[in-house]
Amino acid sequence: MDISFNPIQSIDKAMRLLFKNDAELSQQFTNSFDPIIRAADPKFADFQANGILPLAKKNRLNPVQLANDVCKKLLDSQAIDSSLFEISVAGPGFINFKLKAAYLSRWLENFSSTKAIQQETSQWLNKEVTVIDFPSANTAKQAHIGHLRPMVIGESIARILEFSGASIIRDNHIGDWGTNFGTLIMILKEKGIHVTDFTNPAEALELIDSLYKEGTKLENNNPELRNVSRNELLKLQNGDTENTYIWQSIIDVSNQAFEKLFEQLDVKIDYTLGESFYKDKVSRVYDELSSLEIAEESDGALVVWHNEIKKFAKDNKRPFPFNIRKKDGASNYASTDLATILYRIEHFKAKSVIYLTDSRQQDHFEQLFLTTKKWFQKKDYPLPKLKHVWWGTILGIDNKPIKTKSGESIKLQSLLDEAIERALKVVREKNPELPLDEQNEIAKAVGIGALKYVDLSSNRTQDYVFDWDRMLSFDGNTAPYLLYVIARINSIFRKAELNLSDSSLSNYFEVQSLYEIQLARKLIQFPITLNQTLSDLRPHFLSTYLFDLAGVFNNFYNNEKVIDSNPSIQQRRLSLCHRTHTVLSTGLKLLGITTVERM
RNA sequence: GGGGGCGUAGCUCAGUUGGAUAGAGCAACGGUUUUCUAAACCGUAGGUCACAGGUUCGAGCCCUGUCGCCCCUGCCA
Known part of the structure; x- marks a missing residue:
């Protein structure tokens, strides 16, 4: 059995193969079997197969007995390597998979660096050309707090897609023609x-x-x-x-x-291709959609109805068409968005287009995507995957959209300045002996990092409450807490007089103590988290994981002395620190957060 | 009227797409340091998962209904 980057895949494959190749099982269960492998509660195991229960139910069998049979066959057929996994049946019929130290150690050897990890993740999206439409701000207006989320979430998602092997084009679709x-x-x-x-x-x-x-x-x-x-x-x-x-x-x-x-x-x-860039490209949209009879005149405007969707249907009580040309003949953002998709497939050869806006534009994108599908199908244009990634509002402590005391929107620059200023105050308090320029550098990373992290650590489709004290706190799920773990690890390496890039750190080592094993088990969850983050483009999955990892590391740190008189103990614990550093800094980088050497 | 989101501990939020006894952080209380950064760690307490039904081996998650809050709903983007 291989030590695969994502153990779920090996377990899934092994179980499916067993059901296909085993004479008894394949005869008894003729349909394909989904083992349903999930990460388990760490107190039980690393992974669990839930698929036995529905299978037993369907075939009127005792689930625990079936699970036991399958378990035995997995070991007998050597589909599961018992030197790598400990398997057992639990509860109503789950099969638990616990990674043995040998698996953990080999995994940590194989995927020791960001580069080694990326070699795996970069295969996921197979260089798919992906245009990501962000942050797409208005022009001729100062940036305000509303521009924070598109920048922060957009940058993070772009980095995650890129790390996962997409060929990313970041297109700032500004509103410059109003x-x-x-x-x-x-x-x-x-x-x-x-x-x-x-x-x-x-x-x-x-x-x-x-x-x-x-x-x-x-x-x-x-x-x-x-x-x-x-x-x-x-x-x-x-x-x-x-x-x-x-x-x-x-x-x-x-x-x-x-x-x-x-x-x-x-x-x-x-690229910064605003609406003005498409001003001479909209007439083709009008022409094609009209002649294909997808668009029609309504109240003097050119509109598209989507009768298959009730709310966009022509006979709806309150008609809500997709208006692609105003009655005065002028274009609007529907016209330019349509022209933009065409440009993106013809010029950039986009296979996927991702739009980042707030929640209020969901109807617009639903209509845009429906219209594009009909149009491209009839014209035989290659239809890219279209996705709208949206988010909720930033609220003040009063649970209303955040505003200044005088009721105006908060300027983005003053928000950044305040974040840095507040962080600087804390740095000065905690570490007055650091040189001033380093204090400033730390304040910048911590302040901006805190601001970004709070935006990325909650589920993006929800509104969240903005609270300076909470985001800059060093306790809890915050950027300072995570950055501190990295600073601590750096400190250990300074003490050990070893560089994090030292080649000895990538060598094989065997995890041993309880805390070492707990940390290793958490590290191995990274690909699963990343995969999950990618599938839904929700960065908070990643931040929750990083917070958990930081907690497990702190536990290890408080219980196991890294610098040790026994060189082999010190070597393997330093290596674990190194792996933690790798995963934490890779994760933070994917969130767009800058790390610091000390703090 | 229609659509989207939400309702989980006093507060702020998670909950691996239907799995095991619902978890964190803050706030409260108690503990840990002659030892690598205590900006840390451990423990205690805190829950009718808005409410009522339903689906099934199993529901915070799916379905129906009710209540409450936010947002969108024809030529702004």
Whole structure:
């Protein structure tokens, strides 16, 4: 039997083969058998097969007796190697699989580094070309707390997909072609502000933001101005040189300001193709969907009905069509999103497209995907996998969407600054002797890490309550707690005067004590966690695991002395520290969190 | 009206896709350090899984109904 990266796969395979090859079993149970292998509660075993129970039920057999028979056959046929697994029947008819020290030790030898682990995980997605649509912020507006989740969740998911072998294209689909530009151009001209005066992007964006608010206010008081704005927008859309220049300058400023935030949050972007990029590509969408009779006119607009879905059906009491061209003939985000999918398959050859937005856009994407399927099928275009990854709202302590005291949305930059500032305060308190620049570096990693981790550690489809004290606490499921474990491990290696990259650490060693074995068993769960995280694109599965692992490690750390006079004991415990470091730092990296040497 | 999400310990959240006696952290109480970072660890206490039915060997999870909260629901994205 191989020492496989994911033991569930070996057990599953062994059991299926037994049912296929064993004369008695194959005769008695002619249909294919699903062993249903799951990770077990560690107090019972590492894995358990649940599949015997439904099988016994279906065939009116005693489940415990059947489980015992299967168990015996697994050992007799050597489908399960008894030197690697301890198997037993438990409860109403589960088969428990406990990994023996030999399995644990061999696994830790085979998958000792991030590179070795990635060699396995990178086969999962087979270089599938995947466009990930994030963080897709608005332009001409300052980033606020609402932009945090798309950046944090998007970056993490992109990293997880990449680590799992996808060929990732990060496409920042910005909203750069809205009606707000008419108002902006109007007010800039009205006040005689020249975009050439812009120097600092963040400041310029703040100005633009406030000018927009001023502009809409003026329009409300003076309807004449609304016509002026509308006219400026029309000129922009018709390619007027001056307005195009102003528009482009605003976009540039906006992108530069966001770029600065991406840098601080360690977000990487491959392309920034906004809605304006697709403005000359929407007519093909109208033409094709019209001539295929997928789209039709309704109240002057061009819309798509999906009669198979009640809420999108034409005869629904409250009609809710997919509006792909407004009645004034202008495009909207449905039109550009459709043009974008086409571009992504034709230009990027995308096999999969993943959209990241908040929960409120679920209907839009359901309609978008339905429309795309019908359209691509009729045209024989290759249909990519389409997935909408969405999340809930960040709430304040009052359980309402978080706002400043004056009721405005919190600026993202001030949020980051506050996180770092709060972290710095704690670092100074705990470690005043560290050099100042290192204190600052730690504060940055811990502060930003805490902010990101809190966003990733709860189930993304739920709202969560934002609480500074909790996220920066060093107890509980937080970034500081995890980063501290890494710092402790680094400290041990400094004391042992050994480098974490020392080749002796990747050698075979036999786990022995209770705490060593507990830690090894937890480490081996990493592929299962990662696989689960990937299948649902929910990073909190990974963070929960890392928190558990950190707890098991701390237990080991508190009970077993690593630096030991016996060199073989010290060697194997250092190796376990090294593996923990590998898994923790790999996991945190996949969450987009920067680790520190000391804290 | 329709749709989506949610309801689990005082608080904040998990719960491996239907498995064994429902778990963490915080807060409360008690304990552990001449020893690798105590920013740690261990223990105690805390539950009618909103409520009522149903499906089955087995339900926090699936189905039906009820109650409550949040969000979306034709030309913003």
